[in-house]
Amino acid sequence: MSARKTKNGGGLWPLRCTINGKKISRRVQPNQTLLDFLRLELGLTGTKGACLEGECGSCYVLVDGKPMNSCMMLVPQVQDRKVITIEGLAKGGHLDIVQQKFVECGAVQCGYCTPGLILAAKALLATNRHPTREEFLVGMEGNICRCTGYNTVLRACELAADEMGLKKK
Amino acid sequence: MSQSTDALDRAIAQLHATSKSSSAYETGPMKVVGKGALRLDAVDKATGRIKYGQDLFDKKYRFAKVLRAAYPHAEIRGIDVRAAKKVPGVLAVLTHKDVTGTNLHGLIRRDQEVLCSHKVRYLGDAIAVVVARTEEVATAALAKIKVVYKPLPAVLTIEDALRPDAPKIHAEGNVLGEKHLRKGDAPKALREADVVVEDVIQTQTVDHAFLDLEAGRARYDGKMLTIEVSGQWLHEERRLIALALGLPLEKLRLIQPATGGAFGGREDISIQIYLGLAALKLKGQTVCLRYPRAESMIARHKRHPVRIHYKLGAKQDGTLVAAQVTFYVDKGAYASTGIAVMRKASSHATGPYKVPNVWVDVIGVFTNNNPCGAMRGFGATQTAIAYEGLMDRLAARLGMDKVDLRMKNLIRSGDAVTTGQVVPLATGVECFEAVLKRIDWKNRSYETPAPHLKRGYGVSVMCFGLGYGDGFPDASRAKCRLTDDGIVEVCSSGIDVGQGLTNMVAQIAAEEIGVPLEKIRPVLADTLLTPESGSTSATRQTYFTGSAVQLAASELKKQLQDIASAHLKELVYEIKIENGEAYNAFRPEQRLTLKELIREGRKRGFSLEATSVYKPPTMPEDTKTGQSMRAFVTYLFGSHACQLLVDTETGEVKVERYIACHDVGKAINPDQVIGQIQGGVAQGIGMALMEEVVMKDGKILNAGFTDYILPTIRDVPEIECIILENPDPGGPFGARGVGEPPLIATGPAVLSAIQDAIGKPVRVLPATPERIWRTINE
Numbered sequence: 001m002s003a004r005k006t007k008n009g010g011g012l013w014p015l016r017c018t019i020n021g022k023k024i025s026r027r028v029q030p031n032q033t034l035l036d037f038l039r040l041e042l043g044l045t046g047t048k049g050a051c052l053e054g055e056c057g058s059c060y061v062l063v064d065g066k067p068m069n070s071c072m073m074l075v076p077q078v079q080d081r082k083v084i085t086i087e088g089l090a091k092g093g094h095l096d097i098v099q100q101k102f103v104e105c106g107a108v109q110c111g112y113c114t115p116g117l118i119l120a121a122k123a124l125l126a127t128n129r130h131p132t133r134e135e136f137l138v139g140m141e142g143n144i145c146r147c148t149g150y151n152t153v154l155r156a157c158e159l160a161a162d163e164m165g166l167k168k169k
Numbered sequence: 170m171s172q173s174t175d176a177l178d179r180a181i182a183q184l185h186a187t188s189k190s191s192s193a194y195e196t197g198p199m200k201v202v203g204k205g206a207l208r209l210d211a212v213d214k215a216t217g218r219i220k221y222g223q224d225l226f227d228k229k230y231r232f233a234k235v236l237r238a239a240y241p242h243a244e245i246r247g248i249d250v251r252a253a254k255k256v257p258g259v260l261a262v263l264t265h266k267d268v269t270g271t272n273l274h275g276l277i278r279r280d281q282e283v284l285c286s287h288k289v290r291y292l293g294d295a296i297a298v299v300v301a302r303t304e305e306v307a308t309a310a311l312a313k314i315k316v317v318y319k320p321l322p323a324v325l326t327i328e329d330a331l332r333p334d335a336p337k338i339h340a341e342g343n344v345l346g347e348k349h350l351r352k353g354d355a356p357k358a359l360r361e362a363d364v365v366v367e368d369v370i371q372t373q374t375v376d377h378a379f380l381d382l383e384a385g386r387a388r389y390d391g392k393m394l395t396i397e398v399s400g401q402w403l404h405e406e407r408r409l410i411a412l413a414l415g416l417p418l419e420k421l422r423l424i425q426p427a428t429g430g431a432f433g434g435r436e437d438i439s440i441q442i443y444l445g446l447a448a449l450k451l452k453g454q455t456v457c458l459r460y461p462r463a464e465s466m467i468a469r470h471k472r473h474p475v476r477i478h479y480k481l482g483a484k485q486d487g488t489l490v491a492a493q494v495t496f497y498v499d500k501g502a503y504a505s506t507g508i509a510v511m512r513k514a515s516s517h518a519t520g521p522y523k524v525p526n527v528w529v530d531v532i533g534v535f536t537n538n539n540p541c542g543a544m545r546g547f548g549a550t551q552t553a554i555a556y557e558g559l560m561d562r563l564a565a566r567l568g569m570d571k572v573d574l575r576m577k578n579l580i581r582s583g584d585a586v587t588t589g590q591v592v593p594l595a596t597g598v599e600c601f602e603a604v605l606k607r608i609d610w611k612n613r614s615y616e617t618p619a620p621h622l623k624r625g626y627g628v629s630v631m632c633f634g635l636g637y638g639d640g641f642p643d644a645s646r647a648k649c650r651l652t653d654d655g656i657v658e659v660c661s662s663g664i665d666v667g668q669g670l671t672n673m674v675a676q677i678a679a680e681e682i683g684v685p686l687e688k689i690r691p692v693l694a695d696t697l698l699t700p701e702s703g704s705t706s707a708t709r710q711t712y713f714t715g716s717a718v719q720l721a722a723s724e725l726k727k728q729l730q731d732i733a734s735a736h737l738k739e740l741v742y743e744i745k746i747e748n749g750e751a752y753n754a755f756r757p758e759q760r761l762t763l764k765e766l767i768r769e770g771r772k773r774g775f776s777l778e779a780t781s782v783y784k785p786p787t788m789p790e791d792t793k794t795g796q797s798m799r800a801f802v803t804y805l806f807g808s809h810a811c812q813l814l815v816d817t818e819t820g821e822v823k824v825e826r827y828i829a830c831h832d833v834g835k836a837i838n839p840d841q842v843i844g845q846i847q848g849g850v851a852q853g854i855g856m857a858l859m860e861e862v863v864m865k866d867g868k869i870l871n872a873g874f875t876d877y878i879l880p881t882i883r884d885v886p887e888i889e890c891i892i893l894e895n896p897d898p899g900g901p902f903g904a905r906g907v908g909e910p911p912l913i914a915t916g917p918a919v920l921s922a923i924q925d926a927i928g929k930p931v932r933v934l935p936a937t938p939e940r941i942w943r944t945i946n947e
Contacts, residue, residue, distance in 0.1 A: 039223075039224075039226075040226065040227075040228055041228075044217075045217065045220065045223075045224035046216065046217015046218065047217070048221070048380070048381075048429075049223070049382070050380040050381070050382065050429075050462070050874075051380075051462050051873065051874035051875075052461055052462050053462070053873055053874065053875055055873070055874035055875050056380065056874050058380055085217070086215075086216065086217035087216070087217050089216070090216050095212065095215070095216070099212075099215040099216060102211070102215050103207060103208070103211040103212055103215050104207065106205070106208070106840040106841065106843065106844050108208060108210075108211040108214045108215055109430075109667040109668065109669070109844055109848065110214075110379070110380070110381065110428065110429040110430040110666060110667025111210070111211075111213075111214025111215070111219060111427070111429065111667065112221065112379075112380040112381045112429030112430065112667075113380055113429075114214050114215055115215075115217045118215060137882055137883055140882045141881045141882050141883050142881075143881075143882070144378075144380065144874065144879050144881065145380075145882075146378055146379055146380055146430050146432070146848075146851075146852070146879070147430055147667045147668075147844070147848045148844060148847060148848050148851070149847030149848045149849075149850055149851030149885050149888055150847075150851065150881075150882040150885050151847045151885070151887060151888055152843075152844065152847070153882065154882065
């Protein structure tokens with residue numbers, strides 16, 4: 001909705017990227033945020049906008065494995081890159097282990113920050129095979145949660161790490 | 170792009186069937202109540218499938234934007250929308266002239282215009298609504314609306330508002346109202362007291378900062394106007410919208426989408442009436458509206474900043490004799506729920522302490538700041554910071570351990586609180602003892618790694634009257650219906666704002682009827698389908714709606730027992746229902762399955778549904794003395810302890826250890842109770858240390874999360890929770906509730922610990938590093 005209509009469709013950007021494993025090739029408004037593009041053009045509403053200025057992590061998506069604030073990115077910035085949204089985590093009818101631990105630990109309350117938190121944890125566990133408590137805090141401090149007080153979030157992340165067999169002995 | 174929904178549904182069913190909640194708590198012999206059952210909506214939230222207001226948008230819909238006031242206080246001399254209407258893509262530009270009803274809203278007083286006609290009173294006041302084919306066009310058209318103002322002097326402080334020559338914000342003046350409480354003879358008792366401590370405490374303006382921005386959609390099909398926006402009391406919102414727009418109630422349907430937090434911030438009307446108005450004008454079209462964060466913060470009400478003058482007198486041995494308290498409440502521009510917040514402040518003025526002589530005045534004053542209204546704790550939050558702060562000052566003056574001073578004065582079961590209401594089960598002492606034992610109070614250590622780091626220990630005890638109280642009709646309704654598929658639908662208009670109401674109603678119904686949790690289908694918050702259950706506020710849903718659900722479930726169960734009795738030819742009072750099957754307790758081999766019960770019931774003409782209303786009465790507080798034998802239906806108690814480090818060179822605080830104990834009556838779902846406690850403590854840490862809406866000339870200077878600082882995972886320590894369960898005879902399975910108390914108890918405990926560390930109280934909230942540093946060095 002933030003896209004500006006250009007005359008005769010000119011100025012559209014020929015987007016090529018991969019979203020949740022599917023190749024996307026289409027002409028898009030180049031000044032649309034990645035957040036609005038995912039939600040309004042692709043119907044991937046699991047990515048949430050909350051602060052809209054890169055402070056709260058609710059809109060996290062993984063771009064080539066890195067958690068990025070999709071509210072702060074324009075669509076052309078994911079050209080030729082791989083994007084994973086929360087919808088891309090559960091595979092073959094199975095929840096991702098991080099999702100499962102969030103559910104089991106009561107780390108989900110209102111749920112609005114949950115997709116961003118889960119993706120932050122996914123990114124951390126993908127790059128750090130032995131996260132310490134401090135490393136978890138570094139990995140998760142870009143996400144605001146107003147409901148839980150974070151205790152259950154941290155527990156869910158640590159249990160997920162345990163279960164993935166990644167945690168330091 | 171959507172994932173395989175069926176496969177995921179199967180995965181969810183499997184998860185609920187096989188996984189256990191990781192709760193450390195599990196209490197009692199019951200099957201469903203008292204268990205940390207997985208949240209019924211958690212998988213939909215963790216996979217991003219659940220739909221919040223903004224997730225209901227579609228590119229094909231129409232988009233609305235709202236024009237806000239350009240001045241905090243001004244007369245409107247003219248509104249010219251002609252240029253805006255000519256912008257290509259604009260479908261409607263609506264002003265007060267297009268509003269066919271009263272054009273007024275407000276929860277207790279209808280004092281706020283939906284679209285202002287002649288005057289604006291704060292920068293969030295709305296003047297026009299533009300509807301266009303895209304949000305961008307609507308935004309562009311807003312700039313084309315010409316409003317001619319005559320600016321008036323803005324009234325920004327309570328002092329300015331109370332000056333005799335102050336500009337009048339409302340025709341009737343700048344005082345919203347006053348509230349008084351008189352018990353004994355406080356002035357005399359203070360004159361005769363051995364010790365009197367006195368202080369002035371200023372609390373700050375706080376934003377709810379729920380993450381799920383105000384957003385939703387509306388559609389009018391010629392018969393029904395349907396509005397899908399998250400609120401906290403759909404039936405009241407429906408009444409307000411109907412009045413403002415001049416619609417009969419029957420033409421208005423409100424549906425609650427998934428809700429990403431509320432904390433009182435959705436109690437006042439937000440976007441509902443703008444959307445309804447736009448949809449009425451564009452019959453047959455769906456209209457969407459969403460606020461960006463800045464607009465959300467500018468438009469929405471806040472927690473009242475309150476200046477509290479507190480005088481507390483005691484005997485030399487620490488026995489409290491009198492309290493004299495004056496609350497100056499900055500109301501902002503409109504009444505909102507202010508009168509009720511003021512009453513909560515007065516009725517909780519001395520908290521859980523026995524004080525024979527009390528004098529309280531509360532005065533609410535209009536200014537041109539943001540309106541203030543409900544936020545978690547509702548006036549009791551600011552009050553607890555004052556009475557606990559004064560208890561610490563008194564202990565220091567008397568040279569007494571602050572724990573001993575509190576223990577000496579806490580009310581016990583059978584004692585009365587400030588309003589004169591006797592509390593049959595007052596468990597503040599039990600809660601307090603539990604946290605003191607956990608933190609090992611007598612052996613606390615002040616050793617720190619470096620001399621510039623000072624450790625402090627804080628404690629707090631609180632009590633909280635649950636529900637509306639004050640004689641206000643307070644009712645919840647519920648309906649339980651057994652479908653032919655063997656599912657029990659539990660209908661109520663309670664709202665799951667994230668606290669876990671879905672599980673609360675489901676677990677109570679499952680336990681009461683005797684069916685497994687997966688046989689329960691909660692149907693929530695849709696004015697066409699669900700009966701009125703009051704507001705989701707005042708920590709009242711577990712107690713009120715939980716009770717209503719239990720009553721309806723019990724009625725439904727009786728029908729099942731009657732069916733089984735007739736069919737099995739057994740005495741009805743010997744029939745048990747367990748796991749969905751009916752049998753005689755003495756002959757368990759002969760059983761009727763749920764399917765058979767439904768079939769037999771239908772054959773025999775049973776309705777297989779039951780409705781209920783739970784409406785325990787309260788008594789109004791006397792207008793002069795604030796006294797009432799039953800101001801609230803029941804009281805909640807809690808106690809916290811906090812250990813922290815203050816860096817005396819920078820003023821920074823690190824909370825090292827936090828313990829919270831609450832008596833919840835019965836934890837329907839212990840995991841969710843812990844979730845409420847930990848979340849409340851996190852918000853309390855935010856209020857104590859960092860959160861503040863900074864206002865200058867009526868404008869919010871930090872209307873965004875870059876500058877409105879919220880606690881992150883680094884700011885919140887492990888919160889050790891202790892749940893006490895002293896059952897309440899009026900609540901479902903003895904449950905009381907837990908929503909607000911954890912936040913109320915946190916600010917006082919943190920501030921108490923800071924005072925312990927630096928030897929002086931911080932009187933202005935939040936206790937930022939700068940304020941702490943200044944307090945140390947003043």
